[in-house]
Amino acid sequence: MEAAARRRQHPGAAGVQPGTSFLQARHSSIKAEEAAGTAPFHLDLWFYFTLQNWVLDFGRPIAMLVFPLEWFPLNKPSVGDYFHMAYNIITPFLLLKRLPAPPVGP
Template sequence: MEATRRRQNPGAAGGPGAQLGASFLHGSVSADEAARTAPFHLDLWFYFTLQNWVLDFGRPIAMLVFPLEWFPLNKPSVGDYFHMAYNVITPFLLLKRLLYCL
């Protein structure tokens, strides 16, 4: 009876061809090739940084600048509007990031 040998996937974890980061990429792509071809997306980094500075750090500043009479207690405050804008803009930036990957 002939002994059968199973072929190992070269990108399988623990196999002879296993490489760092190859588990989420195709098994034949090396970590160096993946690092070389992965773009940094400077524009998205800039958008997220700008959004964070303006909407998170600017929220208490805007609450000090705008008069309280403009925002009665039964309406959202200016900080709430900044928070709502943050929650609306972030998914669109993440969607843009997702579409870059396709």
């Protein structure tokens, strides 16, 4: 039975601990246990993305109903388009928060 399980493994994955993905085993210098133990859940990012999603995605049709159509002629972007543009501009800045801070040098 063990021989059948070993045959199903990807070539080059011999000697890899169970629970380790193929890419992690081949391209990572840390063990799976270390990576799983050091990957925190970013509650602040989750909160920001949830708030952004509710305000900009859920609020877009509401804003389109509230603002008069005369403010947004057909040859200009609608209020929904502006909400979508804001979503696309704000998201990368929220993701920048995931980058590590640069070291402070002397």
